[in-house]
Amino acid sequence: MRDTKESRLLLVLLVAIAFALITVDIRGGRNSPVDGARQAAAAVFGPVEDGLSSAVDPVGNAVSAIRDSGSRHDRLAALEKENAALKAKLGSDDRNRSRLKQLDKVLKIAGEGQYGIKGAQVIAIGSAQGFSWTITIDVGADDGIRRDMTVLNGDGLVGRVTTVGPSTSTVLLANDPDFTVGTRMEAGDELGFASGQGDRPLRVELLNGKAEVKKGDRLVTFGSHADKPFVPGVPVGVVSRVDPSGGGLTRTLYVTPYVSFTKLDIVGVVVQPPKKDPRDTVLPAAPKPVPTPTVTVTVTPSADDAPATDEQQ
Numbered sequence: 356m357r358d359t360k361e362s363r364l365l366l367v368l369l370v371a372i373a374f375a376l377i378t379v380d381i382r383g384g385r386n387s388p389v390d391g392a393r394q395a396a397a398a399v400f401g402p403v404e405d406g407l408s409s410a411v412d413p414v415g416n417a418v419s420a421i422r423d424s425g426s427r428h429d430r431l432a433a434l435e436k437e438n439a440a441l442k443a444k445l446g447s448d449d450r451n452r453s454r455l456k457q458l459d460k461v462l463k464i465a466g467e468g469q470y471g472i473k474g475a476q477v478i479a480i481g482s483a484q485g486f487s488w489t490i491t492i493d494v495g496a497d498d499g500i501r502r503d504m505t506v507l508n509g510d511g512l513v514g515r516v517t518t519v520g521p522s523t524s525t526v527l528l529a530n531d532p533d534f535t536v537g538t539r540m541e542a543g544d545e546l547g548f549a550s551g552q553g554d555r556p557l558r559v560e561l562l563n564g565k566a567e568v569k570k571g572d573r574l575v576t577f578g579s580h581a582d583k584p585f586v587p588g589v590p591v592g593v594v595s596r597v598d599p600s601g602g603g604l605t606r607t608l609y610v611t612p613y614v615s616f617t618k619l620d621i622v623g624v625v626v627q628p629p630k631k632d633p634r635d636t637v638l639p640a641a642p643k644p645v646p647t648p649t650v651t652v653t654v655t656p657s658a659d660d661a662p663a664t665d666e667q668q
């Protein structure tokens with residue numbers, strides 16, 4: 356359209372009409388005479404505007420995305436927290452199952468040896484200073500514990516009670532250098548004394564320097580007078596090495612203890628000794644020897660070794 360006098364007049368007229376409609380619409384409020392036309396236009400152009408707004412409003416979209424992302428992060432954090440709690444519960448259950456298994460083993464060894472025991476849990480270990488191997492257990496005088504009682508677990512001899520408080524006790528472990536216990540060889544009945552050597556095998560001095568001993572032989576406690584500090588028949592360990600006899604009065608053995616002294620949790624204090632020596636009944640079942648495979652070689656004669664026929668002769 357060319358810029359003429361008529362066009363400028365038409366533009367002024369349209370602007371005047373627009374202002375008039377705006378004035379009428381504002382004064383009319385909800386009863387505005389142009390409300391129907393506005394709603395019709397909204398129905399037609401609303402979807403288009405919404406689509407264009409979504410397409411050309413990246414800032415709004417980003418804010419919305421961040422808001423949703425925060426919500427998703429909160430949900431993820433909640434799930435991670437629930438998973439952590441579940442894992443902690445499972446871990447606790449695993450530990451409880453392990454303790455129940457240890458307690459079952461202690462009760463089994465007590466039943467086989469006819470020992471009256473008081474179950475206890477290790478709550479502390481002694482200081483490594485001075486090469487002292489001790490543990491603290493959660494039973495004491497209030498539970499009937501006294502000095503010089505035998506302590507065992509589901510594997511064998513743990514040690515003896517040395518100090519007793521009202522609710523806790525100190526146990527000297529069998530691998531401590533100050534620890535000594537009388538031993539008896541399985542079946543052969545050879546007697547000796549076992550001493551601790553820290554993290555090395557127990558050292559056993561047999562009273563018979565000419566005793567026939569071999570690797571794999573097993574030892575139990577011999578027992579003490581009035582069953583203090585040691586009751587008889589508690590498994591001690593397995594012979595791992597025998598020193599060659601030098602013609603002395605004793606013979607030296609090195610014994611791997613049944614008990615792992617770095618993995619103690621549930622133990623039992625023998626508060627009632629057996630009525631009779633259980634001898635070897637508390638020892639675990641002896642391992643069955645592995646049979647040595649026998650190889651049979653069959654020689655098949657070759658054609659060159661076959662006897663000659665008359666024609667060949």
